[in-house]
Amino acid sequence: MNVGDRVRLMSGREEGIITRILDNGIVEVAIDNDFTIPVSRREVVVIAAEEQKFMRQDDEAAFTPRKEAAAPVLATQGIYLALVHQSEELLAATIINNTDFDVLFTSGEEREKGYRGLQNDKLNPKNTRVIAHYHLKDFEKWPSLLIQFIQHRNGGTSLFEPVTKRVQFRANSFYKSKKMAPVLNKEAYLFQLDQKPVAIDTNKIREQLSDTPTQAEGFKLQAPEHEVDLHIDKLVEDHSGMSNSAMLKLQLERFQDALERAMAANMHEIIFIHGTGNGVLRKEIQKILSHTPGIRFFEDARKEKFGYGATLVRLR
Template sequence: MNIGDKVRLLHGNEEGTITKISGSGRIEIEIEDGFKIPAMKNEVVVIHQTEKEYFGDEKAPAPSEATTLSSSKSQAPEPGLFLSYVPLNDKDLSVHLINNTEKDYLFMASEVFGENSRTLASGNFAAKTSQKIDEKAIPQFEKWPEVFFRFIPINHRAEKTLPAFEKKVKFKASSFFKSQHTAPVTGKKGYLFPLDHQTKTLDINQLNQDLNKENEQQPVEKQFKRPAKEIDLHIEKLADDHEFMSNSEMLRLQMETFEKNLNYAIAAGMDDITFIHGIGNGVLRKEIHKYLSQLGNIKYFQDTQKNRFGYGATLVRIN
């Protein structure tokens, strides 16, 4: 039984991924919603005994066939920048950056420790190459720090200028150990993650100009977008790349979405609005109720419609 194994509780329906093992026979399991529960080794059973069985199925392609993140659509390697964790043995992983594009980049990769950081690698990143930047121990998975990447495209001739971009990566065990693919360029099988997919750069000056122009043209009462009566705050509804986000980043995005839609509802004169937050570990519900309790223009709020949604929700009545 190792970190990364998928297990099922013998006396319950919960399934999850092992994220921590202690010498006393206790383990920690991360279930699908990110909630972590403790258990004893003798209270769980490994669903699949080997990594090959866990990551494959009866209809999976043979190991010799390249499998990429878009394998369901095409067998051709997908272009882009990738982060790959290649097993060295049953405990250690080799960390590689992969540039499967036709463009060279300047890059920097750093581990982040609060306000401090440690640069892992930097320099020129040539097209169709890979670079090893670190090694990681699987037993220390829960202690892996956030990794920050910055990429700047290089134009060797007069051509369209592509924007530089940044990416922060913080893995959850439930998504990390399910992401085994054959990497482009290297051809090595490991845990593969795109770094430039769903990355959006913003022109702040242009955005401000567009907003100011729109506000000048619209009456005050029409400057607020009337939100839907029910707002789903589940993270998979808010971010396509949520598997790369830490718990604090996900909570921050959920709270920002909640506050924005609540403000729009108040400004639009709505009588009530419902926020679907789920049950999980209760952190999001607690933060929402804490925020609502500090507002003066709220009649009341209450848990509601759980039977309808199948998970937790909060109804907010507005003055």
């Protein structure tokens, strides 16, 4: 049972499409492509005709030998996110791999409350995968979609950089993006996720991994300040257009960088000023510290100076 399967409710005659798989054996089903309800997986059954259709497609993809391309040059570019109409109201968010390479991908939603993973898988060449469904009537509430992927080909001679792409939906550009989607051969709201892939020089990687005196010569580690202020207005001049999740991500990146440099510089302690606020940043910092080797202990910094808005970290 997968996202995109058409199912029937065992307790009635209603039919719909699985739009999301939740925890505890619950799935979300869009009934008649209109409204969505949570249902136990035990209370729905995949409609036989559709199930056979999907299984046949999977079998053909798995057992039909792929025809060798007539041209010696392989297509490395052509990875898309397509929003495809399932009905006038319901859209299927679909990843398209129009290249001659396998694509290993993860996908997730970013909302103000944070990140939520959706799917991860390997997408074969010239293939597609539905990752979520969205209603047009809820357009203003749609999350940003975060897609991470890397291209690979068995026997290939190139190693490509991983790619992270965030797609934010805005009305003024969304409705202008409608065009014919490759592989699907349907009209869709189409967003290209890749540019020309960047090949990695494996010789340079070996040089970077080898610990040679030549590389170390002239390098001086810059230790962080004893007190690191993580308030967002200290990290970026204008944050008015940033979402809460984007601000939190930047603050955690700056925290992680300062912590790693402090440990590498053999500092005995460091203070991170995170403020009180809603406590999310403090909680995330202390969660990371609790799983980081090399930490003796951490505690609230001097309350007479910081209140509960800073964390003192003792390093080994």
